[in-house]
Amino acid sequence: MALWFVFAIMTAVAVFAVLWPLGRTVRAGREGSEANVYKDQLVELDRDAEVGLIGPAEASAARVEIGRRLLASAETERTAPVTARHGPRRGVAVFALLGLPALALAVYLPLGSPMQGDDPLAGRTKTAAASQPLENLVAQVEAHLEKNPTDGRGWTVLAPVLAKIGRFDDAARAYRNSISYAGETAERRADLGEVLSMAAGGVITADAKGEFERAVKLNADDPKARYFLGLAAEQDGRPKDAAAIWRAMLDKAPADAPWKPMLQAQLARIEGKPLPALPDETIASAQSMSEADRSAMIRGMVDKLAARLQQNGDDVEGWLRLVRAYMVLGDADKARSAQAQARQAVAGNAERLRQLNDGLKQLGLDG
Amino acid sequence: MxxxxxxxxxxxxxxxxxxxxxxxxxxxxxxxxxxxxxxxxxxxxxxxxxxxxxxxxxxxxxxxxxxxxxxxxxxxxxxxxxxxxxxxxxxxxxxxxxxxxxxxxxxxxxxxxxxxxxxxxxxxxxxxxxxxxxxxxxxxxxxxxxxxxxxxxxxxxxxxxxxxxDIGLAVHPPLLYLGYVGFSISFSFAAAALLEGRLDAAWARWVRPWTLMAWIFLTLGIAMGSYWAYYELGWGGWWFWDPVENASLMPWLAGTALLHSALVMEKRNALKVWTILLAILTFSLSLLGTFLVRSGVLTSVHAFATDPTRGVFILMILCVFIGGSLALFAWRASALKQGGLFAPISREGALVLNNLFLTTACATVFVGTLYPLALEVVTGDKISVGAPFFNLTFGPLMVPLLLAVPFGPLLAWKRGDLLGAAQRLIAAGIVALLVIALVFAWTKGGAVLAPLAIGLAVFVIAGALVDVVERIGLFRNPLPIAARRARGLPRSAWGTLFAHAGVGVALIGIVCETTWNSEHIAAMKEGDTARLAGYELRFDGAMQRQGPNYRELQTRFSISEGGRPIGVMTPSKRSFTTRNTSTTEAALLSRGVSQLYISLGEIDATGAVTVRIYHKPLVLLIWIGPLLMAFGGLLSLSDRRLRVGAPKPAKPQRALQPAE
Structure with missing residues (x-):
């Protein structure tokens, strides 16, 4: 409401600026004229001649010339007195009163967002404020390490934090220092390989692959290194080797390994059996249903997911699941439109958009 | 809200x-x-x-x-x-x-x-x-x-x-825009005069302060931009004949011509139509500059965003205003009354010469800037018109102009005496010749033309001084009288002195920097020492530092001359995480008006830093010159007096007859 009040005052000021001179009479002769300039020039000339800046001969020649101009200007100068034409004035006044606000609103309303309030940093959510101290802490640790560059423990602590805040190149340097000063372990080699590939935008480069191979040499069972070697194989166009590596990992894996479901999903993806992720018991109950019932149930769940995402579009994982589900159901058009909606929903956030594009790429859709 | x-x-x-x-x-x-x-x-x-x-x-x-x-x-x-x-x-x-x-x-x-x-x-x-x-x-x-x-x-x-x-962003664009946009007032005055069909000496009087103000700001804006490029871009260049720089130089040249022709109009009621045309052209060139920079036609530091709809829109504005005002000019200019007459050898004549050279120079810059663009549009060929083109065209045009600069103020209005002016300039000529001889004797190597160019610059400065010395009669009158006359001298005359001398000062800087600058590139490790132009630069070490929104690798060099320490320089490289880019912050050390310049290159695996060190003799004069010019403009602007061009009365032909 306050905004409209401000708009009204501003409009009133603008209208007043146009109306004000219309109500006043202009006294003739108050404003400048050519003749005044020449008269001033004559006075100036006399002063110059007195000080001796120009000789008397030049002064009189100049006086003649200015006199000539003065006469000429008196002829051309408008002799008609300035008038007040009431008809046109009234027309302009009416236009200012009605036309100006109408014009302003007609231009503003399609462009502006009057319902949206300001959103300055100070009033923003605490996430921004919370990330600040982290960066300060990182800076402190970095300053400490500059003075004590051989502090292996410091590098070991710093490296994953740097990787988390996206400074992959620095993280790689930190892991290298950690290996030099705190000793070489399979985990550190694997972590180094991971940040190297993150710095390369997810591609397992030759350097990164070298690190993973070194890690496996140190510990043949290091899950991270082996997983990434599998991924490297896939990226090299050898999905069968990748599947073999991952299946071997799954066979050997302890039952409570936290990475197990992820790896299973990857294996499923690579073997061309993409499934909408559904809770186990739902699948179990679905198996006992008739074909028609089952597909109806799946469609119902997919619709529910779609409806939820319409309400809250921030969920990148949800969008990916929806697109995947449509693809499994063979509904290419819907998959495409869901993809477009997802892009739109997260367009305001570069980080999420990147995640979404990566995910879509993994689904074999364009990125 | x-x-x-x-x-x-x-x-x-x-x-x-x-x-x-x-x-x-x-x-x-x-x-x-x-x-x-x-x-x-x-x-x-x-x-x-x-x-x-x-x-x-x-x-x-x-x-x-x-x-x-x-x-x-x-x-x-x-x-x-x-x-x-x-x-x-x-x-x-x-x-x-x-x-x-x-x-x-x-x-x-x-x-x-x-x-x-x-x-x-x-x-x-x-x-x-x-x-x-x-x-x-x-x-x-x-x-x-x-x-x-x-x-x-x-x-x-x-x-x-x-x-x-960088602090440069706080200063350069506002100053430049004050200059660019300031010429819109001259343009509006010109269009108004054409609409009204009235144009006289009083018009020039009214438009003068606005043109002068715009010119001062444009001068400062260009100089500041050049200095910014010099220290920020990290290779020590101060003018690249970059199309965007040319876009600001063109209105400056046209505006300088406008200032001088408006002077003739104000004092002598002559050159009226030409002045109007210049006022239109100057602002048109400002608009063209805006178009070149904003449309994304050019890719350069200045093209923040490129968007075809914007380019088309600005092109439309450009066509409407330039085309419209020129059409108005063609339609109405013939209706304007022609003004006073003058002999070719006169102050007016000298100012016409100045206008001729400045507009021709402006035209060469225009061609050099737009020809490659036009060619690319028509044939698709990409050519680059660089410094050699401009040095070969713009340079030779400036030489006669600068030679003529000292003569202008010494000539009388309406009909002047070239021989008399030459006689009074003999002193300036002798000083210039002495300087040429000294520079030849003192320097080794470098371009043959450099001492001559310095002589020319000295001639311009000395000529500007001669004008004021003559006017106050410094050596003819006793000192108190000369001092009184100096006080009585219009401030615009002092303005002329500073502005013309500023051109000479800038020229000295340009010649010295381009001819005798020396450069040393080396990969240096901690403790290494480099030598350049009599200075020793020792690399003391490097440290990482966290800035407000960047990380910085700061290096430290201690400088000594003949074993005596004279200062410390700290060039650095900054990396900005958000945009994942880095900048080079060069370090400058001024010795008088010369400068040492260090800029960092790559750092290799062994920790050695590629360092580029320049010694730039008298480089600061390049920017002191424009400062003097702007100061001269300011003096002239503060001169509230009306200008009267007192013509020499037509004397009997006595002076031209040989002695009997």
Whole structure:
């Protein structure tokens, strides 16, 4: 409401600026004229001649010339007195009163967002404020390490934090220092390989692959290194080797390994059996249903997911699941439109958009 | 609310500009004082609303309100306050808003201080000003609106281009725009004179302070931009004949010509039509500069954003205003009365010569800048017209111009005495020859032409001094009388002295820097020492430092001359995480007006840093010259006196007859 009040005052000021001179009479002769300039020039000339800046001969020649101009200007100068034409004035006044606000609103309303309030940093959510101290802490640790560059423990602590805040190149340097000063372990080699590939935008480069191979040499069972070697194989166009590596990992894996479901999903993806992720018991109950019932149930769940995402579009994982589900159901058009909606929903956030594009790429859709 | 209020203020400014562009002209046709005076209050209100709008955008940047698209794209909450403010015009939308703010500022100034103008002239001037303003308000609102919002504001902005995060951004664009846009007033005066069909010496008197003001700002803006490029871009160059630089040089050359021809018009009521044409051309070149920079036709540091619709829109504005004003000129110019006559050898003649050379120089720059673009459009070939072209065309044009500069002020109005002027310049000529001889003897190597160019520069400076010495009769009169006459001398005469001497000073700097600068490139490790031009530079070491929004590798060099320490230099490299870019911060050490310059290159695996060290003799004169020129302009601007060009009365032919 306050905004409209401000708009009204501003409009009133603008209208007043146009109306004000219309109500006043202009006294003739108050404003400048050519003749005044020449008269001033004559006075100036006399002063110059007195000080001796120009000789008397030049002064009189100049006086003649200015006199000539003065006469000429008196002829051309408008002799008609300035008038007040009431008809046109009234027309302009009416236009200012009605036309100006109408014009302003007609231009503003399609462009502006009057319902949206300001959103300055100070009033923003605490996430921004919370990330600040982290960066300060990182800076402190970095300053400490500059003075004590051989502090292996410091590098070991710093490296994953740097990787988390996206400074992959620095993280790689930190892991290298950690290996030099705190000793070489399979985990550190694997972590180094991971940040190297993150710095390369997810591609397992030759350097990164070298690190993973070194890690496996140190510990043949290091899950991270082996997983990434599998991924490297896939990226090299050898999905069968990748599947073999991952299946071997799954066979050997302890039952409570936290990475197990992820790896299973990857294996499923690579073997061309993409499934909408559904809770186990739902699948179990679905198996006992008739074909028609089952597909109806799946469609119902997919619709529910779609409806939820319409309400809250921030969920990148949800969008990916929806697109995947449509693809499994063979509904290419819907998959495409869901993809477009997802892009739109997260367009305001570069980080999420990147995640979404990566995910879509993994689904074999364009990125 | 602030974002929307700023947006609405800009819309109101457009509405007022539309009224201001029509009602006063109607008033002038009807000879109604009230309608004509609408121009005045509308111009003031329009400026107030643009100022509110600009203030709102600054506020949004300072408070990091990322719900505004423009702020999100060009700001970052961790940026220092100064760069949050200067970042407002460090992007396309904001810089266009600055452009119209300055346009409205000049309109407001004419409205507020134009009391000495005839009513109808003021009404016409402000109306023309409002046409330009309306076009640019529409451009901003339609294609480059800085107040567009984001529905779901992101947490953090994308930060400003790190190269622009420098104090130079606070100074260079506002000064340059004050110059560019300031010429809009001369343009409006010219268009108003054509519309009214009246043009006389008084017109030149009224337009003088505005042209001079614009010229001063443009001079400072170009010089500041050049110095900024010199220390920020990291290779020690100060002028690249980059199309964007040329775009600012062209209005400067035309504006300088305009200043001089307006002088003739004011004093002698001559060259009227030519002055009007120059006023139109100068602002047209400013518009062209805006087009080249803003349309994205060129890719350079200055092209923040490229968008074809913007380019087309500005091209339309350009065509309408340049085409329209030239058509108006063709239609009305013949109706203007021709003014006073003068002999070829006279002050007027000298100023015509100056105009001839300046406009020709401007034309060469124009060709060199636009020919490659035109060729690319027509044939698709990409050619690059670089420094050699300009050195071969622009340089030779400047030589006769500079040779003539000292003669101009010494010639009398209407009919002058070239021989007499030459006699009085003998002293300056002798000084110049002595300097040439000294430079030849003292330096080894370098271009043969360099000492001659320095001699020319000295001739210009000495010639400017001779003029004032002559006028106050320094050696002819006793000192107290000379001092009294010096005080009585119009400040504009002192202005001429400083402006002309400034040209010479800048030329000395340019010649010395290009001829005798020396360079040393080395990969240095801690403890290494480099030698250059008699200085020893020891690399003391490097350290990492955290800046407000960047990380910095700062190196330390201690400098000594003949074993005596004279200072420490700390060049650095900054890396900005948000945009994942890095900048090189060169270190400068001034010795008198010469400078040592260190800039860092790559750092290799062994920890050695590639260091580029330059010694630039007398380099600061390049920018001291324009400062002197601007100071001269300021002196002349402060001269409130009216100008009267006292002609020499036509004497009997005595002087021309041989002695009997």
């Amino acid at each position: 602030i974002a929307e209020a700023g947006h609405y203020a800009l819309v109101l400014a457009l509405a007022l500009a539309l009224i201001q562009s029509t009602v006063p002209i109607l008033g002038a046709r009807l000879n109604d004082g009230g309608l004509m005076n609408v121009a005045r209050s509308a111009a003031l209100a329009q400026f107030a609303f643009v100022a509110v709008s600009f203030g709102a955008l600054i506020w949004l940047n300072v408070t990091s309100d990322f719900s505004v698209l423009n702020v999100y794209e060009n700001s970052h909450s961790a940026k220092p306050l100064l760069y949050k403010i200067t970042g407002v015009w460090g992007n396309h939308e904001g810089s266009m808003l600055l452009w119209v703010s300055i346009l409205a500022l000049f309109g407001g100034l004419v409205a507020a201080f134009g009391n000495n103008l005839p009513l109808s002239l003021r009404a016409h001037v402000l109306a023309v000003q409002a046409w330009v303003a309306s076009a640019f308000y529409l451009f901003i609102l339609i294609t480059s609106n800085p107040f567009l919002r984001i529905a779901n504001p992101p947490i953090e902005g994308r930060d400003l281009n790190p190269v622009l995060q």
